[in-house]
Amino acid sequence: MANLFKPSANSAAKVSLLSLAGLPVVLFFTGSQISRSSANTGVENPLSQPIPFSHQHHAYELGIDCRYCHTGVERTGYAGLPQTETCMSCHSQIWTNSPLLEPVRKSYETGEPIKWALVNKVPEFVYFNHSIHVNRGVSCNNCHGPIQKMHITYKGRNLHMSWCLQCHSKPEEYLYSDEKNPDLTPRQQVFNFYLKLQTDPNGQQMGPQEQQLALGNEQRTTVKDLVARGNELLKQRGVKKAQLQDCAVCHH
Amino acid sequence: MPTLASENELLLPGKRTYKSIDEQLGDIVLDQSRHGKTWFTVFSIGFLGVNLLLVSILWLLWNGIGVWGNNQPVGWGFDIINFVWWIGIGHAGTLISAILLLLRQGWRNSINRFAEAMTIFAVMCAGMYPLLHTGRPWVAYWLMPYPNVLAMWPQFRSPLVWDVFAVTTYMTVSILFWYVGLIPDLATLRDRATSKPVRVIFGMLALGWNGGAKSWHRYMHASIMLAGLSAPLVLSVHSIVSFDFAMSIVPGWVTTIFPPYFVAGAVFAGFAMVIALAIPIRKWYRLEDFITMKHFDWMAKVMLATGLIVAYGYGMEVFYAWYSGNAFETALLFNRVRFGQTPYSWSFWALMLFNVVIPNALWLPKVRQNLTALFWISMSISIGMWFERYVIIPISLTRDFLPSSFGFYTPTIVDIGMFAGTIGFFIFMMFLFIRFLPMINIFEMKELWHHMKHHDKAHAASEAH
Numbered sequence: 001m002a003n004l005f006k007p008s009a010n011s012a013a014k015v016s017l018l019s020l021a022g023l024p025v026v027l028f029f030t031g032s033q034i035s036r037s038s039a040n041t042g043v044e045n046p047l048s049q050p051i052p053f054s055h056q057h058h059a060y061e062l063g064i065d066c067r068y069c070h071t072g073v074e075r076t077g078y079a080g081l082p083q084t085e086t087c088m089s090c091h092s093q094i095w096t097n098s099p100l101l102e103p104v105r106k107s108y109e110t111g112e113p114i115k116w117a118l119v120n121k122v123p124e125f126v127y128f129n130h131s132i133h134v135n136r137g138v139s140c141n142n143c144h145g146p147i148q149k150m151h152i153t154y155k156g157r158n159l160h161m162s163w164c165l166q167c168h169s170k171p172e173e174y175l176y177s178d179e180k181n182p183d184l185t186p187r188q189q190v191f192n193f194y195l196k197l198q199t200d201p202n203g204q205q206m207g208p209q210e211q212q213l214a215l216g217n218e219q220r221t222t223v224k225d226l227v228a229r230g231n232e233l234l235k236q237r238g239v240k241k242a243q244l245q246d247c248a249v250c251h252h
Numbered sequence: 253m254p255t256l257a258s259e260n261e262l263l264l265p266g267k268r269t270y271k272s273i274d275e276q277l278g279d280i281v282l283d284q285s286r287h288g289k290t291w292f293t294v295f296s297i298g299f300l301g302v303n304l305l306l307v308s309i310l311w312l313l314w315n316g317i318g319v320w321g322n323n324q325p326v327g328w329g330f331d332i333i334n335f336v337w338w339i340g341i342g343h344a345g346t347l348i349s350a351i352l353l354l355l356r357q358g359w360r361n362s363i364n365r366f367a368e369a370m371t372i373f374a375v376m377c378a379g380m381y382p383l384l385h386t387g388r389p390w391v392a393y394w395l396m397p398y399p400n401v402l403a404m405w406p407q408f409r410s411p412l413v414w415d416v417f418a419v420t421t422y423m424t425v426s427i428l429f430w431y432v433g434l435i436p437d438l439a440t441l442r443d444r445a446t447s448k449p450v451r452v453i454f455g456m457l458a459l460g461w462n463g464g465a466k467s468w469h470r471y472m473h474a475s476i477m478l479a480g481l482s483a484p485l486v487l488s489v490h491s492i493v494s495f496d497f498a499m500s501i502v503p504g505w506v507t508t509i510f511p512p513y514f515v516a517g518a519v520f521a522g523f524a525m526v527i528a529l530a531i532p533i534r535k536w537y538r539l540e541d542f543i544t545m546k547h548f549d550w551m552a553k554v555m556l557a558t559g560l561i562v563a564y565g566y567g568m569e570v571f572y573a574w575y576s577g578n579a580f581e582t583a584l585l586f587n588r589v590r591f592g593q594t595p596y597s598w599s600f601w602a603l604m605l606f607n608v609v610i611p612n613a614l615w616l617p618k619v620r621q622n623l624t625a626l627f628w629i630s631m632s633i634s635i636g637m638w639f640e641r642y643v644i645i646p647i648s649l650t651r652d653f654l655p656s657s658f659g660f661y662t663p664t665i666v667d668i669g670m671f672a673g674t675i676g677f678f679i680f681m682m683f684l685f686i687r688f689l690p691m692i693n694i695f696e697m698k699e700l701w702h703h704m705k706h707h708d709k710a711h712a713a714s715e716a717h
Contacts, residue, residue, distance in 0.1 A: 004442070004451055004452065004455045005455060005460075009460075010460060013456075013459060013460060028398070032398075032399070032400075035401060036401065158401070160401035160402070160403075161401065161402040161403055161404070162400070162401050162402060162403030163401075165403045
């Protein structure tokens with residue numbers, strides 16, 4: 001009787017068994033990398049919008065305050081998108097015939113809002129509140145990335161729960177303060193940062209944390225003195241660190 | 253006192269050769285014409301059950317677990333009853349294959365393969381329930397601790413997480429043990445098969461087994477090691493399942509006797525299922541030479557012993573309720589035993605009948621030798637063990653501490669459909685197994701035959717002197 005298998009079948013069997021053992025590791029690693037990649041999270045992935053609105057132009061080059069358009073950011077959970085009327089407060093005077101702005105004019109005529117593509121979204125079971133973060137002095141850039149440098153807006157951070165928890169476990173490493181204007185309220189300090197960027201776009205004359213923000217990084221610090229300062233800020237601003245990791249803080 | 257030879261004679265009676273053992277057992281797989289109308293009828297029933305199961309699961313996934321009958325205050329209904337029931341049934345396989353192997357009980361050889369397959373399929377049925385009960389089975393991997401983007405770990409203080417580890421370990425070790433045990437037989441089938449594709453398939457599955465001393469040496473080591481790994485699982489898995497209840501504060505659940513009593517109940521239910529399946533299959537495939545009345549006698553004795561432990565457990569529950577002086581425990585006891593006090597008190601007495609009264613008939617040797625009686629007693633135990641979980645789980649939950657939150661539990665059609673569906677799935681898998689893999693350990697039967705011949709020769713030689 002002829003042999004059922006060639007000698008090479010021995011190697012094939014060994015390789016198959018080893019691959020079978022390695023497969024879970026490979027699958028686990030691939031899955032974890034895909035779930036963290038921007039293909040899944042959308043980080044740094046500009047979305048196509050009905051109008052190519054540029055934050056770099058409006059917020060940085062022209063120096064329009066964030067709150068001019070995102071009116072709810074200091075007082076409500078949702079920062080808010082501007083009404084068409086807000087756009088038209090300038091664009092009824094300038095660039096009135098620009099074809100790029102046709103959807104704005106149309107929306108103004110018909111009263112139907114512009115359908116922006118949503119860039120930052122947390123799941124329904126997460127209750128994120130902008131006002132509390134801004135009022136305790138968390139910089140916009142900390143969560144949104146270098147917004148002053150974005151032509152087409154993209155998601156700056158992955159908004160994973162583990163990412164939220166970095167700050168919720170050690171808020172003293174993240175709180176923003178404008179050391180040259182310590183008398184301002186925390187929220188005024190947050191928005192003052194963008195005024196300072198007008199003259200110092202890369203933050204060369206700023207403190208190390210502000211410089212990180214200007215470059216588009218998180219402002220996290222582990223320098224002892226800065227962390228001590230952060231702990232002081234927690235006290236001043238009434239941030240109760242012990243509560244920040246309770247489930248009900250974000251999942252009511 | 254029977255001698256070893258006469259004992260073996262009882263386990264493998266009649267005249268035979270190695271070849272005839274190969275033929276009798278191997279040809280069930282290789283000669284497909286042996287599976288006639290009976291196989292097809294039972295398999296079809298199983299297949300219908302699988303379809304019922306799929307429809308029930310699809311309906312459940314589409315609508316959410318609201319289609320089940322569990323709701324406040326009864327959060328655990330059919331899903332957990334059936335989970336515990338199926339897990340329990342699996343335990344006989346592991347006990348037979350691991351503990352009886354370590355104890356060198358020769359009579360396990362002809363039923364171990366069959367019982368191990370039963371274990372695997374029962375654990376599959378069991379595993380479906382908690383996964384579906386999560387409501388979002390597609391994120392079931394959250395049950396495992398792994399570095400995730402949520403920065404969350406499972407709650408390690410919860411017995412439900414221990415369950416996940418216990419059941420997945422059980423499944424993995426059971427499959428490995430079963431497969432390793434199959435390898436020499438797969439090689440036998442490879443060598444006996446005549447058609448090329450069948451030889452190639454069994455050849456691949458046999459992993460290059462050549463029957464040499466080295467292969468056997470390694471096989472013995474692997475098999476003993478896996479038996480060593482499985483043996484504690486027999487005790488640990490159902491202990492952990494019982495912690496789901498025993499670690500809580502619900503009257504009727506928080507009892508320290510639960511782990512041993514659950515383990516005994518599991519072996520009890522498992523042997524009942526082995527007997528209930530072995531009796532018809534032995535008859536259909538004419539395996540009377542391999543699964544003898546001696547086997548049934550042993551299995552019935554194990555069943556009787558574990559049944560008595562379970563009965564002792566029931567007694568202890570009553571004793572605890574009285575001895576603790578706890579008003580809630582006492583109230584729960586009366587809820588169970590007094591007719592009309594709860595809508596389900598009849599089920600406690602059904603449990604007593606099926607699980608305590610009827611199995612005591614096994615004291616009589618005549619009953620242990622009567623297959624019809626054995627079959628129906630096994631059925632009674634299977635039903636009784638189901639009622640045990642029914643009594644423990646919903647009844648304890650319907651009446652808890654506050655009369656204002658008293659409730660009731662009624663299973664829905666989806667609950668019943670899923671239960672019937674898992675039974676169908678179990679039959680479906682068992683019958684596929686019977687048709688395509690050797691259900692009785694061929695090489696261990698040959699080994700037994702070898703011992704018998706060897707002993708006979710020695711015996712004859714000593715007489716000649």
